[in-house]
Amino acid sequence: MKVADTLTGRRVAFLVAHEGAEQIELTEPWKAVEEAGGRPELISTRSGTIQAFNHLDKGDTFTVDKVVGEASADDYDGLVLPGGVANPDILRTDPNAVSFVRDFFTKGKPVAAICHAPWTLIEADVVRGRRLTSWPSLQTDLRNAGAEWVDEEVVVDNGLVSSRKPDDLPAFCSKMVEEIAEGVHSKQAAGV
Helix, strand or coil: CCHHHCCCCCEEEEEECCEEEEHHHHHHHHHHHHHCCCEEEEEECCCCEEEEEECCEEEEEEECCEEHHHCCHHHCCEEEECCCCHHHHHHCCCHHHHHHHHHHHHCCCCEEEECCCHHHHHHCCCCCCCEECCCHHHHHHHHHCCCEECCCCEEEECCEEEECCHHHHHHHHHHHHHHHHHCCCHHHHCCC
16 A cells, blocks of 8 residues: 555544644644545634644644534544644643543544643543653653653554654654554553
């Protein structure tokens, strides 16, 4: 199977807050999904557009496909959580966003989280007993939530893909596509 065909017919949700997502952590995985034949959709806490950031500077805006309160994990084959500091901080205070994330785990569907995105995973209570990585400042939060934090470019744990930072995007995107292509991971739902 060619990489271009691996996600044909698959829908992938990209969940971001209305502002604060790290732009390259949204656009590079989005491009990887498209190049693999998948259909990415932007899910957010508000309708209209989201404001992405390049670190602390405003980046581009992107059109929202669906508001998270109207989205269902049943409609998607995988979930991508871009980072940025403000983005997951906003998401973890939104009950609809937290529930949407948790549903992917209970259904055993692949989830990919980069940089600060694991904050939302902590709020969804899905990291206990899992091995993952993140931006280094989250390691204490992840350990306190019961995860095994490691400092590696990309970590895969039964359908959960995690990476630390934008420099890790090539490895992150490759593993994200691979895990979504594999489909449901029965062990993903364990312990949720």
